[in-house]
Amino acid sequence: MEAKTNDTLVLNGKATAQEIRNEIAKKVADRKQKGLKVPHLAAVLVGTDGGSETYVSYKVKDCKEVGYESTLIRKPDTISEKELLDLVADLNANKDIDGFIVQLPLPKHIDPQKIIMAIDPLKDVDGFHPENVGKMTLGLSGFLPATPSGIIELMRRNSINPSGKHCVVLGRSNIVGSPMSILLSRNVEMGNATVTLCHSRTKNLKELAATADILIAALGKPGFVTADMVKPEAVVIDVGTTRVPDSSKKSGFSLKGDVCYGEVFQKVSAITPVPGGVGPMTRVALLLNTLKAVELR
Ligand SMILES: Nc1nc(=O)c2c([nH]1)NC[C@@H]1CN(c3ccc(C(=O)N[C@@H](CCC(=O)O)C(=O)O)cc3)C=[N+]21
Numbered sequence: 001m002e003a004k005t006n007d008t009l010v011l012n013g014k015a016t017a018q019e020i021r022n023e024i025a026k027k028v029a030d031r032k033q034k035g036l037k038v039p040h041l042a043a044v045l046v047g048t049d050g051g052s053e054t055y056v057s058y059k060v061k062d063c064k065e066v067g068y069e070s071t072l073i074r075k076p077d078t079i080s081e082k083e084l085l086d087l088v089a090d091l092n093a094n095k096d097i098d099g100f101i102v103q104l105p106l107p108k109h110i111d112p113q114k115i116i117m118a119i120d121p122l123k124d125v126d127g128f129h130p131e132n133v134g135k136m137t138l139g140l141s142g143f144l145p146a147t148p149s150g151i152i153e154l155m156r157r158n159s160i161n162p163s164g165k166h167c168v169v170l171g172r173s174n175i176v177g178s179p180m181s182i183l184l185s186r187n188v189e190m191g192n193a194t195v196t197l198c199h200s201r202t203k204n205l206k207e208l209a210a211t212a213d214i215l216i217a218a219l220g221k222p223g224f225v226t227a228d229m230v231k232p233e234a235v236v237i238d239v240g241t242t243r244v245p246d247s248s249k250k251s252g253f254s255l256k257g258d259v260c261y262g263e264v265f266q267k268v269s270a271i272t273p274v275p276g277g278v279g280p281m282t283r284v285a286l287l288l289n290t291l292k293a294v295e296l297r
Pocket of ligand 1: 051052054055058101102103104105126146241255274275276277278279280282283
């Protein structure tokens with residue numbers, strides 16, 4: 001292995017997200033003082049997916065911390081598609097709610113695309129509605145999906161500029177890989193990268209990954225990225241947070257990223273930890289979108 005020239009920078013998403021929440025809290029206090037509306041974020045949780053439970057409980061806590069109102073709507077996984085569409089219509093019409101998300105995944109009998117398309121694009125703080133996806137693609141203003149925009153903010157605040165760099169994105173999901181590749185390609189500050197999007201049919205994925213200046217792993221395959229797949233001094237962003245059984249933990253599981261952290265850490269210039277990397281930035285990006293939603297109204 002080639003010798004490293006400097007220490008590895010740990011991209012501390014937890015601390016960066018805290019910094020941003022403090023900034024948001026100031027803005028909310030300022031709005032209150034001016035008699036403006038307090039932002040209100042709602043989340044719909046269908047069923048009892050463990051990861052989703054964790055995420056929405058954090059969301060409620062985050063809202064409280066920055067002074068937002070929040071509403072959590074729980075529905076049993078027996079809810080029909082029609083009932084969920086009616087709930088979305090109610091939330092669209094509710095003047096008090098500025099933005100809302102419908103937590104994914106949904107039970108198999110519900111078509112997520114149908115639900116997403118029913119959300120008012122002006123309240124779509126997840127940025128998943130085709131209108132917002134289209135605007136993002138064209139470089140028009142709209143809501144950006146939380147995980148990719150959180151990653152870009154984490155890079156910005158750590159002086160990592162993708163301009164002119166080769167970024168390799170592993171995974172082409174609608175919520176992370178695909179929008180990440182689009183945002184990094186745009187002709188804007190924190191864009192202008194040359195992007196390679198890899199997926200399950202990519203033939204030479206390992207070789208491509210090893211050419212990345214910035215490698216973004218969003219596959220949901222714990223430990224997939226090994227040291228031989230990264231270029232020395234690369235920046236590595238680990239989006240994976242898979243729950244794996246761990247009898248040493250009280251919860252019975254631990255969170256594992258897509259990257260073999262220990263061995264990759266030795267080789268790179270910067271890396272996000274799991275937990276404490278991308279996850280908290282995703283949550284804070286949702287708060288930022290909600291602030292934008294209330295400002296738009
Ligand atoms: N409509 C919708 N929008 C989403 O944005 C969405 C979704 N559905 N479904 C599930 C995924 C997953 N997701 C996470 C966000 C934050 C953490 C997070 O904060 N993780 C912490 C640790 C959390 C823990 O302690 O378990 C961390 O990485 O440090 C994780 C996962 C959002 N998602």
